[in-house]
Amino acid sequence: MRVAIVDYGMGNLASVSQAFATLGAAPAVAATPSGLTGADAIVLPGVGSFARAMANLTARGFADSLTDRVIRRGVPFLGICLGMQLLARRSPEGGVTDGLGWIDADVVPLASLMTQRLPVPHVGWNRVSLSPKSGLFVGQPEDATLYFDHEYAIADAGAATAATCRYGATFCAAIERGNLFAVQFHPEKSQRAGLKLLRRFLEAAGDTRRDAA
């Protein structure tokens, strides 16, 4: 399966590529929108600040081509960490900036949600609570932990919420809506639990492509 990994000058591309290669997929880094052509799945990784990321996505022509492919043509998509937040309407990180707007929610500072004082950013391994219809987490043990490292979060993605996490506040840890998948944690850095989740994404992507064909 050809997995295009969006290179917008921000993400931890090497880790993400490597995780997909481990699972037998064929990851290819796409530095321009033409690199997305023919991809069976698209992954938007993310390490960086929202404003800079959105500026880079727009400058490289990715913003429109991603919306075209993922929203209009239904190519399976996985957003990771900042790559999930970019799907929201807007974020205050680095100055209020509009996101891709695929999800009807805003990004907020995690600290603004918290009812309990804990160190921020939220760094480390945490458990998640799953929505019953989540497919990404099939096969994970009850107490599976995933690696989080973020300062901002989507509080609630409504019906698209596939999992929530609690760290001084409850926030959205994963999104699933048709061909659209996104996670706030880093599956590529979550050892076996993370690889299992990426495997589920590849399976779901394979199913979606077969349905479309």
Next chain:
Amino acid sequence: MQLKRIVGCIAVKDGRAVQSLGFHRWLPLGRPQIAARYLDRWGIDEIVVLDIDATARGNGPDRDMVSRVAAGCRVPLTVGGGIRSVDDMRAVLRHGADKVAVNSAALLTPQMVAEGAAEFGRQCIVASIDTDSDGTVFSRHPDAPKGLDAAAHAAACAERGAGEILLNSVPRDGARGGYDLRLIGRVCGAISVPLIAVGGAGHPDHVRAVLADTPAAAAGVGNMLNHGEHSVAVLKAWLRRAGVPVRIDTAFTYAEFDHDEAGRIARLPDAVLAERFYQEIEQDVI
């Protein structure tokens, strides 16, 4: 409950993983990528690689070394040593690091912490601080400020944009006598970002103490993990038994083993071993 992190620390000198003793003696261990791979497979939560002579060498971070380490690492990787600019940060991130640690740069050019945070996000920037026994910041760099209080420096770094503080202790480095709990507690009190405590681990109880008795989010462990099979899993089994919430995600958990006084696992009774001969173990397919 927030799980406490066990962070594997690999000091690198001249391209080789070393055991560091008091910041002035170094015993060679081997290739850093091998150390990282074992830590990863044995269930470490995170890995920090510090190239301790990169700043003195002056030619920036060793990118190839970062690539080699990252290739076998499925947990978050923090790389420090020789970071002089945002471009250096970008280079190590592109070569597979997930976070960047700055030490000398945070002392000499503090605005770089802010620039890095603006570019890559706060969660990506770790301020690495070495301390002396009197709680001041230690640096060999001639231009570094003298007598700077570690807690004040940590707070200033966090204020500028560091998302985590990595606090090491020169006198405790490699001494195996336990962490500097008082200083760690004091620095935690001055910051609102997570702190990784390093320096002094020689027994699982030292790790328990720093995680249970201080607000530190993570314990950095170096040499203690280098000389035993499955060392990370064995340490975590001990910690979980002592009531410290840690992540255990390896196929081997050592949950049923007893430990000796040094924290090593004790031999299982013969009857248990005999039974194991015929036990079927389900293969974990990812």
